[in-house]
Amino acid sequence: MNKNYILVFLMIVMAACNTDVGNFQIGEDLVETKSRIVMIDSFSVKLSTVLLDSIATYSADPALVGKYENETIGTTELRHYFNFDLSETSGSLTDKDILDSVTIKLSYSGYYYGDTTQVQKLQIHQLTKELAFFKNDVGQTSLVNHNSFDYETEPIGSLEFYPFPSTDSIEIRLDDSFGQELIDLFLAKSDDVSTNDKFNSYLKGFIMKAAPESKAVIGFNTSSSGIQLKLYTHRVELEKVEIEYDFELASEGTHFNQSLADRTGTDYASLFSQREELPATQTSNLSYIQGSEAVVTRIDFPALNEIYTYGDRVLIKAELVLVPSTLNDPKKLPTALNFYTSDRINQLRENLAITSSSGTSVSVAANLVEDVMYPENNYYIADISTWMQTELANNFYDTNNGLLITFPFSSLRNSSDLLILNGENSSKYKPKLNLYFLKYE
Incomplete structure (x- = not known):
């Protein structure tokens, strides 16, 4: 079956199905019986901390x-x-x-x-x-x-x-x-x-x-x-x-x-310019987001072009998992985070959004999945399929591009909230990118 035909067909099917891959089903009468969905979670995710040059706070409330x-x-x-x-x-x-x-x-x-x-x-x-x-x-x-x-x-x-x-x-x-x-x-x-x-x-x-x-x-x-x-x-x-x-x-x-x-004496003492992010590998495997001070986390996918080594499959879903550090107060974790597209110099560009079935634009969110009994198991999960499929449309991923993740904008400018995230080299709980493919023979 032609790859492009499969991709178009799957986009139609997924629009009518629950975004939870666990509920994603393909009828045997519609898809070749030798096709199946596979998930790969070995693609690397790189986290960095970015200080935005400024953020407007006039007419502040509170x-x-x-x-x-x-x-x-x-x-x-x-x-x-x-x-x-x-x-x-x-x-x-x-x-x-x-x-x-x-x-x-x-x-x-x-x-x-x-x-x-x-x-x-x-x-x-x-x-x-x-x-x-x-x-x-x-x-x-x-x-x-x-x-x-x-x-x-x-x-x-x-x-x-x-x-x-x-x-x-x-x-x-x-x-x-x-x-x-x-x-x-x-x-x-x-x-x-x-x-x-x-x-x-x-x-x-x-x-x-x-x-x-x-x-x-x-x-x-x-x-x-x-x-x-x-x-x-x-x-x-x-x-x-x-x-x-x-x-x-x-x-x-x-x-x-x-x-x-005042970041004197911390791993973030050199955080001064928006153009120069601090990789989590240089900050004790941590990255953070902070309101009012306009600190955000950058996410990069340096190995994503390896997707093209798989010639027998088509990407149908991309799921990003981020893990809050146990250094956070679990009672103060924000319930959702927003994404913005960015370039090599960390400009805050478009809010990542999808078009709902009603035709309205809805922000893509990383939603908190909370474990009340065992807070170390808390994590954020986001479906970034639309953005990633667009980035891969020309069979090439520009590694200069990335995502900035932060609080919803009103919280970024009108709060002093703090969220610390685990980086890619954390010993146990770390960010990951789950990619779901349709594999065919």
Whole structure:
């Protein structure tokens, strides 16, 4: 039977069948009786760690603040920059308003990473340069995870607390002198508070960061008034009247998360350039993925051209298995990972996707298969058949091409999650590529 005819026929059959090869059946009346499906799992899989140059984190939700240490990858710190628009009610301030306090209110998002049983200390500093978007070489505006703005050395407010991410909110009290300065500006009808733009130029913004001893990264909502500057005053009339003026995050969406990593003394100390990946063979047979810091894992298939040494078979399915290291907290393993195509210099290209039966595009995912009793048996599995068949369409695989695997994009830019994967030379649990062929005689 002609090879091309077999391949076309199998693509039609597989479209109507379950993608689980264990359920894949071919009727004897449709296929030659001497044909059979064989599986080969000896094709090598190479893992490397890649640091993307940057990732956009403006309009971040949640705001991420804190710090944690990991023996494998080093120390990671998250800081949040933000600014405010004018309060809708600030124009009603009068000379009868007496300052009670000024605070920044933070509403928990429920996200955390690290040890939340330890005391956390947050510090608020005023920026000395106006918070605004940067323009890149092609004129696009953005704020990315490695941007920074100068700020005052001394904090304008701080708070020590035990984080309870499942509860409501916390408030950090700022210096009273700052609150009185705001009141005086409004009473004087200063030009600095006449428009949002002028207010943003006057009150340049803030940075929120954690003290060096912090052990966790905490998330705070930035939507639905999740972060507010609150000015509390009272007036003495017939009775005491308490008043609250709320300033919301700037509508431009200039708030962003900054990520700082210290990999000194780890196998990843030389991880600096996106163009140069670190093979798992040089990093204790491990590779990793990390949100906010934009670290991803690259997957290569250096021996794939050997498929053409099998002249009596046609590839019908490619199944990739990845194994999380036992260094991970099994309770924090992501349920799915996404793929992007890449080239020799590790550019993040197209999201790997397939077209569903309804005609919509669906991302190809590596889904977690969990063993609750024996976490060392956990693994991720993905069907990458469509991509691999496309790569092999011209009877040649370009080994400059590979796949980047990472968290779903929203998690990559808005979390500090960490996943460590076993490399190809791990002693027991290692990645593998299962290739299923139709063998004919």
